[in-house]
Amino acid sequence: MALVSNKLNINVTSEIGTLKALLIHSPDSGLGKVVPSKAQDWLFEDIVHLDTMRSNEYDYYIKLLLYFLDAGKIKGRLAQIDSAESERTFYKPDHKDFYASDKVIEIQTLLADILHDSVIREKLTASVCAIESCNYRLQEKLNGISPVELAKIFISGALDKDNMIFAPIPNLIFSRDIGITINNYILINKPAKKARSRETLLARYILFNHPIFENHRNNILEIADSIQHFLRPGKDQDEKTTLEGGDVMVVSPNHVIIGCSERTSLSGAQQALKLLFDHKVIEKVTILKIPHKRDYMHIDTVFTQVKRDTWVILGSLAKNENKKESQDPINYFGEKKQKDKVEIVQFTIGKSKPRTFDSIEILLDDVSVNDLKSNTKTKFIYSGNNTFxxxxxxxxxxxxxxxxxxxxxxxxxxxxxxxxxxxxxNGFQIVKVAELLQDMENGTTNPQEMRDTLILMPSSELSRARGGFHCMSLPLLRDELK
Structure with missing residues (x-):
C-alpha cells in the first residue's frame, strides 16, 4: 500500500504564495560516504558530517515545514519527536515513526511506493543498472529485494551498511533541480552533470507512475536534445541541452524566468521556452544569462523573492547604482575587480520583438510592478548588506x-x-527556528499569522553542500496571490 496515495492538485503560480505541498529528500546515508577525492565529481565542495546535518540541522527544516503545511503530524508531539529514540528515525520512510505527510512529501517514499509494482520494479532496476554498468547477476539480485530497501539502495548506492554497489546521489537533497512546477504543469529537467543522471531517471519514473500525479500525467513536460545533436562535429556536439530547476523561477502565472548558468545551457533554456509556449503554459519567458562560474551555479543563488515588492539579491551582479565607490571590490594587488556581466532578453507570445533589460534589478522591479501589480517601491535586500x-x-x-x-x-x-x-x-523580524518551534508548539505563535519574518536555520553542515532551502524544495502547490 502506498504511503502517499491521495491525488495531488498541482499548481504553482508564484515564488511566494502560501506553500501547501512540496517534495523534499532528507539526507541519506550516501551523503555520509562522500570522500574528499570524489566530492567535486559529485558536485560537493566539502565532505559533511551526516549525523550533525540530520539531527541538528535538517530536522528543524522538516519540523518547521510540518507546522506550516501539516500541523496535525507534529502538533503536540514535539517533545516525543525530540527524544533520543525518535529524533533520528522520524524523518526516514523506512521507520515505523515516519511522519508520512501528503503535504511534506519525501521522494524516497514515492519511489518505494512505485517499486511495489513488479513491472515498474523490473524496468527501473534494468534502467538503473544500465546507467551504472552493473552486471546481470546483480540486476537479478536487486529485483528480489523489497521495495522499501530497493528505494534506499537506488538513492544511497549502498547494498547494505558495508557494501556500495554504485555511487551515491548526494545532490538529491536539492529536490528543486529534478523538476519544476509551472502552473499546473511539471517540467522535468536535464541535469548538466553525469553525477545527477540517476536522480532524473528516478524522478521520471515517479512522476509518470505514482498515483498522486495521475491527474497531471498529461501535463508532464520533458526536454529533448536538439535534433540530431549527436551528428554535429567538434564543439557543437559538446553544447549539451541541459536545464536544472534552480535556474527556473515562476514569478507570476504568465511569466517564467529561466537562467543560463554553469548548469543550464542556452539550448536547454530555448527548449524549455518552446515547450512552455507550445503547450500555452505561460505567455512570457525571460532568459537571464549569468556568468558560467561555480560562484553562482544557478540564478537562485543570485536572487530569490521575499515579497511581491521585495527581493534578496547579490548586489555586485545586479547593478546596484547606490553602492559607494569605497565598497567596490578590490583585489589583493590593489586593482578594481572587473564586474561580472549579465544578459537579459524577454520573449512574449504575440510580440515579434523581444525586450531587453539592462540589469537584474530592473527586471525584478518590472516583475513586481507589472506582473504582480505591486503599488509600493520595489526593495532589494543585499547579500552581505552589499559590503565587500x-x-x-x-x-x-x-x-x-x-x-x-x-x-x-x-x-x-x-x-x-x-x-x-x-x-x-528593512523591517523584518528575525527569529531562530528552535525558539519558533517551541512557540508554535505552545500556541504562542500561529504560523498562519506571521508577517515579514526571516527564520534562521542552523547551517554548519548544510552550507557545505552549496545549496539553501530554495534548492532543498520542489513546491507542488502554492496558494495564488490575491
Whole structure:
C-alpha cells in the first residue's frame, strides 16, 4: 500500500504564495560516504558530517515545514519527536515513526511506493543498472529485494551498511533541480552533470507512475536534445541541452524566468521556452544569462523573492547604482575587480520583438510592478548588506537562496550575519527556528499569522553542500496571490 496515495492538485503560480505541498529528500546515508577525492565529481565542495546535518540541522527544516503545511503530524508531539529514540528515525520512510505527510512529501517514499509494482520494479532496476554498468547477476539480485530497501539502495548506492554497489546521489537533497512546477504543469529537467543522471531517471519514473500525479500525467513536460545533436562535429556536439530547476523561477502565472548558468545551457533554456509556449503554459519567458562560474551555479543563488515588492539579491551582479565607490571590490594587488556581466532578453507570445533589460534589478522591479501589480517601491535586500567581501562570502553560503513559506516569511541560514542585518534594516523580524518551534508548539505563535519574518536555520553542515532551502524544495502547490 502506498504511503502517499491521495491525488495531488498541482499548481504553482508564484515564488511566494502560501506553500501547501512540496517534495523534499532528507539526507541519506550516501551523503555520509562522500570522500574528499570524489566530492567535486559529485558536485560537493566539502565532505559533511551526516549525523550533525540530520539531527541538528535538517530536522528543524522538516519540523518547521510540518507546522506550516501539516500541523496535525507534529502538533503536540514535539517533545516525543525530540527524544533520543525518535529524533533520528522520524524523518526516514523506512521507520515505523515516519511522519508520512501528503503535504511534506519525501521522494524516497514515492519511489518505494512505485517499486511495489513488479513491472515498474523490473524496468527501473534494468534502467538503473544500465546507467551504472552493473552486471546481470546483480540486476537479478536487486529485483528480489523489497521495495522499501530497493528505494534506499537506488538513492544511497549502498547494498547494505558495508557494501556500495554504485555511487551515491548526494545532490538529491536539492529536490528543486529534478523538476519544476509551472502552473499546473511539471517540467522535468536535464541535469548538466553525469553525477545527477540517476536522480532524473528516478524522478521520471515517479512522476509518470505514482498515483498522486495521475491527474497531471498529461501535463508532464520533458526536454529533448536538439535534433540530431549527436551528428554535429567538434564543439557543437559538446553544447549539451541541459536545464536544472534552480535556474527556473515562476514569478507570476504568465511569466517564467529561466537562467543560463554553469548548469543550464542556452539550448536547454530555448527548449524549455518552446515547450512552455507550445503547450500555452505561460505567455512570457525571460532568459537571464549569468556568468558560467561555480560562484553562482544557478540564478537562485543570485536572487530569490521575499515579497511581491521585495527581493534578496547579490548586489555586485545586479547593478546596484547606490553602492559607494569605497565598497567596490578590490583585489589583493590593489586593482578594481572587473564586474561580472549579465544578459537579459524577454520573449512574449504575440510580440515579434523581444525586450531587453539592462540589469537584474530592473527586471525584478518590472516583475513586481507589472506582473504582480505591486503599488509600493520595489526593495532589494543585499547579500552581505552589499559590503565587500561579505557580499561574496555570504552569497557563497546561500544568503540569496531563500524559501518562502508564505509571502514575507522566508527561511535562511543563520551564518550569514551581514545579510541578517540587511533584513533587520528593512523591517523584518528575525527569529531562530528552535525558539519558533517551541512557540508554535505552545500556541504562542500561529504560523498562519506571521508577517515579514526571516527564520534562521542552523547551517554548519548544510552550507557545505552549496545549496539553501530554495534548492532543498520542489513546491507542488502554492496558494495564488490575491
Amino acid at each position: 567581501p561579505f557580499d561574496a562570502r555570504e552569497q557563497w553560503t546561500d544568503s540569496c537562496n531563500l524559501l518562502a513559506l508564505r509571502e514575507g516569511v522566508v527561511l535562511g541560514y543563520d551564518r550569514n550575519d551581514k545579510t541578517v542585518d540587511a533584513f533587520k534594516q
